[in-house]
Amino acid sequence: MSDTHAQTVAFVRDTMLPSAAPPIRESGAIRWLRENLFAGPINTILTILGALIVWFLVATFWDWFAHSVWNASSLNECRAIIVATWGEGARGACFAVIRERWNQYLFGFYPVELYWRPTMTFGLLMVALAPVLFSASLTIRRVILIITAVVTLSAMVVLGAPVGWLIFAALVLGAGLFASERNITWMLPFSLIYPLLGVWFLWGGTLWGPIFVLVGPLLGWAAWRVLSRVSPLLATVAAILVTLLFWLLLAGNAASDAEALLPLSIEAVRSDRFGGFLLSLTIGVAGIALSLPLGIVLALARQSDMFLIKSLSVIFIEFIRGVPLITLLFVASLLLNYFLPPGTSFDIILRVIIMVTIFAAAYMAEVIRGGLAALPKGQYEAADALGLDYWKAQRLIVLPQALKISIPGIVSTFIGMFKDTTLVTFVGLYDPLKSMSDAVRANIEWKGIYWEPFIFVGGIFFLICFGMSRYSMYLERRLQRDHR
Amino acid sequence: MENIERQIDRSQMTVSDEVAIDIRNMNKWFGSFHVLRDIDLTVHKGERIVIAGPSGSGKSTLIRCINRLEEHQAGHIVVDGVELTNDIKNIDKVRSEVGMVFQHFNLFPHLTVLENCTLAPIWVRKVPRKQAEATAMRFLEKVKIPEQAGKYPGQLSGGQQQRVAIARSLCMQPKIMLFDEPTSALDPEMIKEVLDTMIQLAEEGMTMICVTHEMGFAQAVANRVIFMDQGQIVEQNNPTDFFNNPKSERTKLFLSQILGH
Numbered sequence: 087m088s089d090t091h092a093q094t095v096a097f098v099r100d101t102m103l104p105s106a107a108p109p110i111r112e113s114g115a116i117r118w119l120r121e122n123l124f125a126g127p128i129n130t131i132l133t134i135l136g137a138l139i140v141w142f143l144v145a146t147f148w149d150w151f152a153h154s155v156w157n158a159s160s161l162n163e164c165r166a167i168i169v170a171t172w173g174e175g176a177r178g179a180c181f182a183v184i185r186e187r188w189n190q191y192l193f194g195f196y197p198v199e200l201y202w203r204p205t206m207t208f209g210l211l212m213v214a215l216a217p218v219l220f221s222a223s224l225t226i227r228r229v230i231l232i233i234t235a236v237v238t239l240s241a242m243v244v245l246g247a248p249v250g251w252l253i254f255a256a257l258v259l260g261a262g263l264f265a266s267e268r269n270i271t272w273m274l275p276f277s278l279i280y281p282l283l284g285v286w287f288l289w290g291g292t293l294w295g296p297i298f299v300l301v302g303p304l305l306g307w308a309a310w311r312v313l314s315r316v317s318p319l320l321a322t323v324a325a326i327l328v329t330l331l332f333w334l335l336l337a338g339n340a341a342s343d344a345e346a347l348l349p350l351s352i353e354a355v356r357s358d359r360f361g362g363f364l365l366s367l368t369i370g371v372a373g374i375a376l377s378l379p380l381g382i383v384l385a386l387a388r389q390s391d392m393f394l395i396k397s398l399s400v401i402f403i404e405f406i407r408g409v410p411l412i413t414l415l416f417v418a419s420l421l422l423n424y425f426l427p428p429g430t431s432f433d434i435i436l437r438v439i440i441m442v443t444i445f446a447a448a449y450m451a452e453v454i455r456g457g458l459a460a461l462p463k464g465q466y467e468a469a470d471a472l473g474l475d476y477w478k479a480q481r482l483i484v485l486p487q488a489l490k491i492s493i494p495g496i497v498s499t500f501i502g503m504f505k506d507t508t509l510v511t512f513v514g515l516y517d518p519l520k521s522m523s524d525a526v527r528a529n530i531e532w533k534g535i536y537w538e539p540f541i542f543v544g545g546i547f548f549l550i551c552f553g554m555s556r557y558s559m560y561l562e563r564r565l566q567r568d569h570r
Numbered sequence: 571m572e573n574i575e576r577q578i579d580r581s582q583m584t585v586s587d588e589v590a591i592d593i594r595n596m597n598k599w600f601g602s603f604h605v606l607r608d609i610d611l612t613v614h615k616g617e618r619i620v621i622a623g624p625s626g627s628g629k630s631t632l633i634r635c636i637n638r639l640e641e642h643q644a645g646h647i648v649v650d651g652v653e654l655t656n657d658i659k660n661i662d663k664v665r666s667e668v669g670m671v672f673q674h675f676n677l678f679p680h681l682t683v684l685e686n687c688t689l690a691p692i693w694v695r696k697v698p699r700k701q702a703e704a705t706a707m708r709f710l711e712k713v714k715i716p717e718q719a720g721k722y723p724g725q726l727s728g729g730q731q732q733r734v735a736i737a738r739s740l741c742m743q744p745k746i747m748l749f750d751e752p753t754s755a756l757d758p759e760m761i762k763e764v765l766d767t768m769i770q771l772a773e774e775g776m777t778m779i780c781v782t783h784e785m786g787f788a789q790a791v792a793n794r795v796i797f798m799d800q801g802q803i804v805e806q807n808n809p810t811d812f813f814n815n816p817k818s819e820r821t822k823l824f825l826s827q828i829l830g831h
Binding site: 482483487 | 662742
């Protein structure tokens, strides 16, 4: 008590105490067990019960997994091997079906000699995504891009890709790696044209098609530039109209004329050859990429002061959310043909993508609206007070924060949508889960096989969805700005 | 009062004849609640006005009408020669000339201090980034926190955040500064650093309107104190007469309550 003057009530500290180390408390595994598993009677009972359930599950399925057969050409052969190895009455998994038919689960009925095309498309997708998803960390980007390059190129070699395309893929992957080391934003132009390139790689046909699809918005932009001085609203309407009219009336003929002049085509693959995870990923990636911007627009529209825009957005969101996705898919596959002019062929996958997109966008809009509502009013006021106009305030202040808040909800919507792509089985497309398994079982060799394909497909779905979930957590951590 | 150590030298400071803000017969309602009643106020260039009054008297609403964060329903507001109407162009023009500092700072938490300061100059004034950053650093030095430029607002203390908010407004090189209770959300120890910054601004001749309960600041800096109650201007005078010789009973009561203890 050197620094207290014990006899008086008034107190003056003479020396400040230095900070001391915290007391050494009980630590290690014992403490963890006691705190987490045996904290009280109820906790202990639950722990034992849980352990019993886990034991029961493992005991039930262990034999089945342990007796797996990977080399067989039919289910009967599989069963014979199991009986021969493990004795009469033994049960076992027959994963040989995966070994035999994995290609159908991945590519559907895509022509075998063209398997390298979806493979390349997927590899280049990673390059296109790098500047968008992995802009912050060079290390993560480097690892992802190097793995992508090695896997894509070796897979393309194994699948017999032509040398010209191998060189093309190597160049793009190399450019991605080079840009990643210097400045990843150099790859943004590639990210922007990737959707058109991807469509061309997958479906083939003439390159002029995607080129003229690109011309539409350019003409629309030109119209907007000319008219924006007269009236912004008129300019926006004109831009949309010009784009749509060009696509509907001119693009098709222009593409075939250009093709006649200068042929630029690769072998076309029809939509009914798509299947398995190729189909799921095509619909999923397109749906994700399109539904986010549409969802943002809908959420902003719902917050708008303008009655017409607000009402349209509310009606759209509530209608789409009120209808099951399957209904929309049936509309896409059956009803849409009645409304379109006779003779127009409107690709079924494109129709499904549109429906999946608007379905996910309606949910997305509500998720983002939650983020917008969570933003303090002061942020809007500060943006206004600095003289930022509506769009700049939204882009620079409001959306970056609102989207960050909404990340968990947005990714949940993405995950839900990706899993919902299996519903396309109801409109006759070959989803990996049901249609593809049915197709495999339709063959006499694999008739009766059930669990193994589901486990395989479920495993891949889990990997992709878990990946998205982990990415969203990484993104949330990276965007953490309040250091509390 | 203990926060203010110095009086500024008023003899050095000229108030020009040029009108900065002209408010005529302005009325505003929130629903059926008549929040501002027949406000008439002319602010000349270089004037430093403090608005005081009990809570709910309409002080904040009044200055928020000046940059149209609130819309007035009757009367006229002319700021720097531009009348505030529904014309969005006029509103944005006025807003880029009028800086505002809020009670809760309202910094953008996802941007660094420097980015907070350069955002509006770059996107509204179209200043090149390098130049905007140089200006921002100059103002951050002026509010004495240049070393925090790379940090995020969440890492700063309240007083530092408010000084950043002041620097952010100054980066737009505004002609008029509005302060809406800038020290009300601060710990007592931090109030002084913010008031010092505001005094420094006043000394440089900035036109200021300040809603505050810091009567020491009013005495030291203001050349006019306005007392509001129930949406009306009850009394306005120079600080000496306002504090020593208030005319209206309502003002006397208010002053006795906030100065009496």
